[in-house]
Amino acid sequence: MTATQPSHGRILRPTAKVLPEHARGHNRSLVLQTLYRQGPQSRADVSRETGLTRVTISDLVAGLMQDGFVIELGQREAARPGKPATMIDIDRAAFQIIGVDLSDQHMRAALLDLDGTVLERENADRAGRTGDDALAAVVGLIEGLVLRATAPLLGIGVGSPGIVDADGTVLTAPNLAWTLLPLQAMLRERFDIPVLVANDADVAVLAEHSFGRASGDVMLVKVGAGVGAGLILGGRPFYGSHSAAGEIGHVVIGTDGGPACACGKIGCLEAWLSVPRLTEQLAATTGTEAEQAAARELILREAGRRLGIILAPVVGALNLSEIVLSGPTELLDGPLATATIETLRKRTMAEFTGDLALRMTSLAQDDIVLRGAAVMVLSGQLGVS
Amino acid sequence: MTATQPSHGRILRPTAKVLPEHARGHNRSLVLQTLYRQGPQSRADVSRETGLTRVTISDLVAGLMQDGFVIELGQREAARPGKPATMIDIDRAAFQIIGVDLSDQHMRAALLDLDGTVLERENADRAGRTGDDALAAVVGLIEGLVLRATAPLLGIGVGSPGIVDADGTVLTAPNLAWTLLPLQAMLRERFDIPVLVANDADVAVLAEHSFGRASGDVMLVKVGAGVGAGLILGGRPFYGSHSAAGEIGHVVIGTDGGPACACGKIGCLEAWLSVPRLTEQLAATTGTEAEQAAARELILREAGRRLGIILAPVVGALNLSEIVLSGPTELLDGPLATATIETLRKRTMAEFTGDLALRMTSLAQDDIVLRGAAVMVLSGQLGVS
DNA sequence: TTTGTTAGTAAAGCTTACGAACAAACAATG
């Protein structure tokens, strides 16, 4: 009588037909994912891990070896009863990825291997360039890395500030003076390999989720020239109906006014928390050394409190268990973070958020977007993340 | 070279093996879904709609007819060239569903058909009953409806207040004095048909999404004895990592204090907005008729403003385009809703939320949880919603 | 040497969906 028992979650919402070949693609990614996360192992190990039979795994692995994604490493060394296992692994040197970080005045690009390790770097100061000039600079960065690549390129991942839609079109990026710029399509056209463009905070949270201590639901708050957030909900990136999820920089905090914001409103998050604003405030402290230190702590604590106030409803609504801060450690990791988590605890239900954790990103600050861009390519091309 | 192109979204995250039979189940649900949403049509119509071939559709439909879910209605009446089409449809009278709403002092249950139409009702006042007494009352309600069912029951859906986990265990429901009550398992044991239990607001948003004007991302704010919310993100219900998503009732609003809440904090959403609190405040107005009316409007406007303040960060973070209010129309639909949307617009980026809509539920207030419970059963058993 | 275990492969079978072809039934057209 019962027709279908959805396996994940309570609700299955079919939208498109599913063919056996789609199942094949899924299982193929499943094998890659298993190897990617757990490293070298035998076909039989993969079989046990995935639940697919050894026969099917052998078949899938044969295809993956043919395509150059998987290699045999020789026999397992440890002596065990039975036939010795042939170890296999993703060929982590077979492909390389180019990651680009445009979130800052200092544009960064890097060549990475499949593990997300940075192999080569190519940087450039934006030096005020915008529009087509900025675009040309991006292309130049990538060109430099394409020449230095020592393996076929799996693709290019780009983390851009501003709002980026699902097709990789930058809808609006004020800092770069980009509007409706189809960056993904243009780079794809120019370099003729797969390209994925997304918002920088969305890209950063991918890196945190893949390389950092992962969890099902994460919100990463990226503090820089502006303030944005990236969300992973239920293990999947969440972009929102108009690709603008995480755009909390211009939400007003509290009911007691605050600093004026460039957007015209009073008391936006960015007006409290952006790096320029914070450094400016910190620099303006006067008095003795001790007085200045105290004043600085107050400033940071207040900024942290403001962040907590704005995050509290989000934490409550999403039942978040993990919030990650990304940005200058000297500003964020200290009184600011402490005040944020204190405020969050005070303003939400302790029963639900008792295990709420707020922490700095576990990745190198300068590389988080680069590595996230690599994850984006890995996910898009191999189904691995 | 490229292994897999995920069809939905940018990231595919394989977690479990997928067999051809799972594809079959998905396609089976797809056929049911197509019939459910678009009504009677021919096999060829379903084929065109789904992209599956006529052969496959015929095969799937044969199975669905065998299981009693689909019936043939005879030939299409409209004269068209070609062989006349045999119309098919979900047999909307073949099964019935029991929906239960425990969110209120007045416990409601109903027998519904597959369209979500209420056929029979069974109500009971909780009359202060809690714990096992309340549970017995629930069982009694359902028993009454089981006897009056005129078709096989597809399942029982229950919307309960409090936190309900993915297995339908009520982790905590203060009003009912339930803690760690495995309601779903117990009812399943008692009635031996599929049972699904979820939080009342989560259930309500399902109804709104299926029967109301649907959209990809919806947040439904349910105002009653408490205040809770249900979320549908990317077309799928979102429950959060600890099943407590939407629990915004005890998040503190603003930075200027507010009324004391039963939870011990100051200025919780519930302290501003719950029905008991609002009615109490409204009743306390004094003076002439005109003065009272003005005072009441002020009270409602302020409550609406508070709701807007707490929703603004959520709207920004999730890029929500639709917020639905559910609760007493005389309280919510007027100055309160107006103030909420005004506040939201003022506190978020107009560019992103320009199309933000706040509206009252389009469904009958008393039936929203009942019908949502039916949707939950439809989704769980047939993959339809 | 025997026994038991493990890895990987081969063959056969089942499920699922597809394409090609066809008959039935009808409208439109000359």
Next chain:
DNA sequence: CATTGTTTGTTCGTAAGCTTTACTAACAAA
């Protein structure tokens, strides 16, 4: 009225994908 073209739904054969069963190879332990 016969012909032509269209649409529907089915039958038949095929391809893809996974499973079960059975097998060989290779090893450890007794």
